Amino acid sequence: MKRFARLFTEIDQTTKTSVKTTALSAYFTQAPDADKLWCIALFSGRRPKRAVTTTNLREWAAERAGIPLWLLEESYPIVGDLAETIALVLPPPTQASDHSLSHWINVLRGLHEVPLVDRKPRILDAWDQLDTTERFLFNKLITGGFRIGVSRKLMTHALAQATKQDEAVLAHKLMGGWTPETTSFHALVEADDPAADQSRPYPFYLAYQLDDAPETLGAPEDWQAEWKWDGIRGQLILRDQAHHVWSRGEELMTDRFPEFARAADFLPPGTVLDGEILAWDDAQPMPFSALQPRIGRKTVPKKLLREAPVILLAYDLLEDKGEDMRHQPLATRRARLDAILRDLPGDAPVQASPTVSFDTWVDLAQTRAKARDHRAEGLMLKRRDSAYLSGRKKGDWWKWKLDPLTVDAVMIYAQQGHGRRANLFTDFTFAVWQGNELIPFTKAYSGLTDKEFDEITAWVRKNTQQRFGPVRQVRPEHVFEIAFEGIQPSPRHKSGLALRFPRMSRWRNDKSPQEANTLDDLRALLAAYG
Incomplete structure (x- = not known):
């Protein structure tokens, strides 16, 4: 120790x-x-x-x-x-x-x-x-809260240095459902048998957010575009007469998606697909809120299977008939993926995620603006000659997301943070108007600068009206612009709504509380984008 x-x-x-x-x-x-x-x-x-x-x-x-x-x-x-x-x-x-x-x-x-x-x-x-x-x-x-400022990638890099192994090979060895109770250091790291566990997924390749104009990427013809879906990133593995479903967070989710058992009827052994697991209504993705009830379940009742059936929209082929395809260019992998999935019946649990055609970056920007019509978050841009790497690498894969949805809301409660923010008020509850009443609808704790957190902390301490344990009710004076990725109905909240990934994007000192949005405004967003 x-x-x-x-x-x-x-x-x-x-x-x-x-x-x-x-x-x-x-x-x-x-x-x-x-x-x-x-x-x-x-x-x-x-x-x-x-x-x-x-x-x-x-x-x-x-x-x-x-x-x-x-x-x-x-x-x-x-x-x-x-x-x-x-x-x-x-x-x-x-x-x-x-x-x-x-x-x-x-x-x-x-x-x-x-x-x-x-x-x-x-x-x-x-x-x-x-x-x-x-x-x-x-x-x-x-x-169970063990976290240290070391990424998995950094840990793998250090282990590769210590054991004199290829980092990509080692990253693959560390994937899967092993625990210290089920393996040894020698079997996991030192043994030269990376395919010992037939359920083992490949390390996921992750994209960077594109903040600059797409023109900075060079010639459009060098790039493939596809929709960025709002589901669960996963790998479907068919090996040794069995199938396995892994999430990007390395969670084995096979039992939660029994629909994929049928994939073996259409796809040969030795196939590994990378794609997005989505609730599907026969024509398009359903909202993420339809998929969410299935995520935390070990077994799925028949009612939920009927209400939220899932498919995998596959956008990459990592293994074909047992051959590791990751070193091949994306254009090659995609062509083989399309050939494998082209003749599958319409009720198959796997479909090819469509690519988005474009000639110029201006054309693609216009298409991206309509992403929510397709129940997508934006676009993915992938260089056609890119290999499938491990982890987040800058240069070949980019996510070009839509600008977030926003509303202006009034801060009504504040709570101190943790760690280095323990002496600051950083966790806030926000409300919108329903008539003359402020209705709480979301919490947020990120998005402000350190200087702004210092300023709002000083204000909270002087303007607390009531205390409820660690929570302070404050005078409803400050308006913040709340950015979020999606909105869905929620019977657990007084507002009847829940936001996806809410954060503070601006402190609206230029607005009075009376200028904040209303609950009807949120319901209109739900009708348009929910």
Whole structure:
């Protein structure tokens, strides 16, 4: 654990990618294999299952520190992180130990096998053997909120340096449904068998947002355009007489989309497609809100299957009859994809995502303006000679999204943030008018500059009307432009509506609260774009 704590400290104290890479590479060279495996797991989102609630941790930490619970609760928003708050209030350890990272994770995993009453002494004993940084990391592992400022890409790059392997090959090895309980470091990283798991997806190729004019990309004929769909990016894999569906977030979602079982009737083994999973009404995509109820389910009831059937609109062919196609130019991959899908029946669960024809960038801009008519978010631009790479690479793939929808709304509640924003009010609730009443309809916490957050924080402290725990009701004076990607009905909200990806795009100091939008304005947007 001390070695892992040193790694965390080295990473946490720098913003330089090269320093983080060097620290990680050294760790992957020196640490025991079990610790290396768990380090890879943690940096790729595979955390131990939570065994203790945060309520229990608060109570046990306050008791161990000899302070009232209210004092710990008051300290939490100031520190901005519960794991760090607990690590700071606990008294110094009375024991010394040098157990490994994997040892302490096994301690946490063992908590699931004992009653709650026996979990407390084990947590207290662990706290009494760890220093402040080690406690912080241990607490992070307990709560399941383990996140460090290292991307999966950076971690893979460092691991490739340490093991002298090709980074792209290694990235593929780390994909799929493995856990430290189901594999070893040797089997996952060192063994020369990247196809051992027939369900394993390929690393997804991600696009950058195009902020400049498309003319900066060069000749239009060098580019392929297609719609940017508002669904779930996924890979459909057919290998070894079975099919698998993976999301971009590396979540195995096969059981949530039973429609794709029929794909094996139309497509040969050794086929891997990249595309967008969409709820489909026989002619066009349904709103994302129709797909959303299926995302969190392990089994899908027949009613939902009828109401929101899905298809995969495929836009890339990654594997054809077992051949890895990713190194081939996009034009070649697309031609083979179209040939495979051309004669599929209309009720097949897979279709080719149509490309968008254009001769000039002006033509394409006019087409992009009509994206919402096609239930799309904008366009994707892909260089025709591009290979299918891993991760986000700037140059060959771009997303050219529509400008967001916007409304002007009044801030009515404010709440402090976390981490470096713990002393600022950054989380706000916004309302629009219904007659003479302000109706709350969304929350947002991003989009302002640090200077603006400082300014609004000072104002909130002087203009609080009521307090509801950490939430402050403020005088309805300030108007903000709220940008969002979509709108849908929601019976859970008083307004009857919910926004997709809301954020503050402007502080409208030029507008009075009376000039904010109305609930009828939002309903009109729902009718037009919902």
